[in-house]
Amino acid sequence: MEYRKLPHGNEQISVLGFGTSSIGMAGEREIEAAMTMALENGINYFDMASADAAPFPAFGRALAGNRKNVYFQVHFGANYQDGKYGWTTDLDTIKRSIDWQLGALRTDYIDFGFMHCIDEKADFENALTGGILDYILQLKKSGVVRHVGLSSHTPSIVHQALDAGILDMLMFSINPAYDYAGGSEPNYEAESYAVGSAAERMNLYRRCEASGVAISVMKAFSGGQLLSAKTSPFGQALTEYQCIQYALDKPGVVTVLPGVRDREDLKRILGFVQATPQEKDYSILGTFAPQEATGVCVYCNHCQPCPMGLDVGLINKYYDLAQAGDELAKSHYANLEKKAGDCVGCGHCDSRCPFHVGQVKRMQVIHDYFGE
Ligand code: SF4
Ligand code: SF4
Known part of the structure; x- marks a missing residue:
């Protein structure tokens, strides 16, 4: 398993996370066994935004003796008082629900306390002024909450939260269908989540990385629609591993949270760890993604190997991040053994790039920007 460090902290987070949204139906014994398998x-x-209350007590039992090795995203606004998920912005209900979630998980602290599912401006303002954020911050002060998070599907809301400088973690929906929704069918049912153009969404990921805000990814398979040619907005299917790698290549992303229904699902997802580069290669996307995907480097490194040893994807990522104001990206670039100035313009990468990026020209631009 690969781990990525939380920028605002020392936590090392597994790139494969565990989404609990659909596991409630499996029953507590299977949930407990699945969590044990995940830990092993x-x-x-x-992520504890589940459709049912069942994962909480099951996880609480499976966790015995392992609490310090586990990070929970707990949602202030997900209510399980009647056994099923309900969304609420009522502060008293949220307080009761958080108390219940802590008790069921058999823990006295929350690693990531999330303002939950805030997609509308009015809801965000309510979270800021109606007491939800204050409650999370108060728990943070007393050590019950370790980090502040937000789950949202809406770039403009995330930008507002980034402006406010309150976040350590963002839970955001990232997949090729949402990123390139401009090419989807007008009545594509996920369209309401696919807010923002591809460029706007990419800018958001870069701003998160530049601000040290990590991203945990929800809906990496677009609710399963990308996994079938019949339902994919591109008319062609991608695999789970391609979608996971696609999300992990985005700036800021530390973990992807596939929804797991049982151990069978988990076993398949865990196969990603041993999967070959070919199995994770999503460059086929370049052949059916819409026009706006063309000419933009997505850091996939399908163009490797470069005869001069340049890591084309990483050089492009650092350049884009530096443009977005990430000072760290400049020093990361400075530490690269091979830089844009080492490019000899052979054009191998241009001929291999499925997204038709012109790297010969771009390497010159990057070299001019950074110098040596
Ligand atoms: S140039 Fe093309 S193939 Fe290479 S990393 Fe960028 S998008 Fe991928
Ligand atoms: S054009 Fe430059 S970056 Fe691309 S493969 Fe050739 S030397 Fe490497």
Whole structure:
């Protein structure tokens, strides 16, 4: 398992996380067994926005003796008082629900306290002024909450939260269908989540990385629609591993949270750890993604190997991040052994790039920007 460090902290987070949205139906014994299996295989990041209350007590039992090795995303606004998920902005209900979630998980602290599912401006303002954020910050002060998070599908809301400088973690929906929604069918049912153009969405990921705000990814398979040619907005299917790699290549992303229904699902997802580069290669996207995907480097490194040893994807990522104001990206670039100035313009990468990026020209631009 690969781990990525939380920028605002020392936590090392597994790139494969565990989404609990659909596991409630499996029953507590199966949920407990699935969590045990996840822990044994190095998963340490668990999102607790579930459709049912069942994962909480099951996780609480499976966790025994392992609490310090696990990170929970707990949602202030997900209510399980009647056994099923309900969304609420009522502060008293949120307080009761958080108390219940802590008790069921058999823990006295929350690694990531999230303002939950804030997609509308009015809801965000309510979270800021109606007491939800204050409550999370108060718990943070007393050590109950370790980090502040937000789950949202809306770039403009995330930008507002980034402006406010309150976040350590963002839970955001990232997949090729949402990123390139401009090419989707007008009535594509996920369209309401696919807010923002591809460029706007990419800018958001870069701003998160530049601000040290990590991203945990929800809906990496677009609710399963990308996995079938019949439902994919591109008319062609991608695999789970391609979608996971696609999300992990985005700036700021530390973990992807596939929804797991049982151990069978988990076993398949864990196969990603051993999957070959070919199995994770999503460059086929370049052949059917819409026009706006063309000419933009997505850092996939399908163009490797470069005869001069340049890491084309990483050089492009650092350049884009530096443009977005990430000072760290400049020093990361400075530490690269091979830089844009080492490019000899052979054009191999241009001929291999499925997204038709012109790297010969771009390497010159990057070299001019950074110098040596
Ligand atoms: S130039 Fe093309 S193939 Fe190479 S990393 Fe960028 S998008 Fe991928
Ligand atoms: S054009 Fe430059 S970056 Fe691309 S493969 Fe050739 S030397 Fe490497």
